[in-house]
Amino acid sequence: MTALPQYEMLTAHGLWRDTPQAQRRLVLLSLGDATLVIRDNLSDRAVAHWSLAALIRRNPGAKPAVYGASEEPGEELEIGDELMVEAIEKVQAVIEARRPHPGRLRRIGWSLSLVGLALGALLWLPGALVDQAARVVPTAKRTDIGRIVLRDLERSTGVACHSTEGDAALEALAARLQGISEIAVLPRGLTGARILPGGVVALGTDTLTGPDTPEVAAGAILSAQQAQAAENPLHAALAWAGSGAALTLLTTGDLPADRLRGYGEVVLSHPPAIAHGEAQTETLLEAFRATGVSSTPYAYAIDPTGEAALGLIEADPFRGAPAPEPVLADDQWLALKDICS
Structure with missing residues (x-):
């Protein structure tokens, strides 16, 4: 047959x-x-x-x-x-x-492996590019990117307020706090503080018009730092901009402003969470202690009754005693309060 x-x-x-x-x-x-x-x-x-x-x-x-x-x-x-x-x-x-075709099976196996590797690379590479860029970008470039985000924020809030004495007070406040390179006060639409890449801070005028003391502005910045500690601000910005922006930054050392256009609205619409849990409150109190800032004025700015931030009041590291040094001198504080006038 x-x-x-x-x-x-x-x-x-x-x-x-x-x-x-x-x-x-x-x-x-x-x-x-x-x-x-x-x-x-x-x-x-x-x-x-x-x-x-x-x-x-x-x-x-x-x-x-x-x-x-x-x-x-x-x-x-x-x-x-x-x-x-x-x-x-x-x-x-x-x-x-x-007839069996072991060579063909091997080729199919290799092809499937290559496809798997390619798919893995597509899934892994974007995140890896963002991680690497956020890790290796120099400090000066991080600050430049923070200023780009700040300018994008200004499209929604108006241009940052400036005055000769007020700018000097902001420089003194930035020097008083750890990890802060510069601070800008935005005239409207922003409450509290936002930590941007490179230690650039966007500060809302609500921190200057409440209790008459600079500890409120300092506390808002410390609270934002603590709330955003889990994610590097530069990493968050690059993750939003995408792997192409991260690759551009890695290969050219520069990040065009248009890659971050619209990110300011994201920052504006996501205020940092206020510390509520015991562990979070303790971490925030440690930041107040390390920088020599009383936490009580900030607690009453959050809630005038004090109930929502009782832990910050009762465990204030400088409760009943003055802080080692003032956050700002009186004339600096007055100049800062009037910076948007």
């Missing part, structure tokens, strides 16, 4: 020789399941059995077809019957399809 039922009992004549030097003789050919049987045309005695899987066509596309039993020179068979040639080639294709 043949590999293909339509070729059962198919026979044809051909010219066969068993060595390259031998004279060709007429033979009768018949297809088996996996072999081509070659019989002497006169005696009907089988003179050879060729494996169809190993059969090599020596003249592809030419007529009559010439086959060899293997790649090596030796037996040779010439077949002019087109139906027999077609049958041999179709049966060979079926045998090839049934």
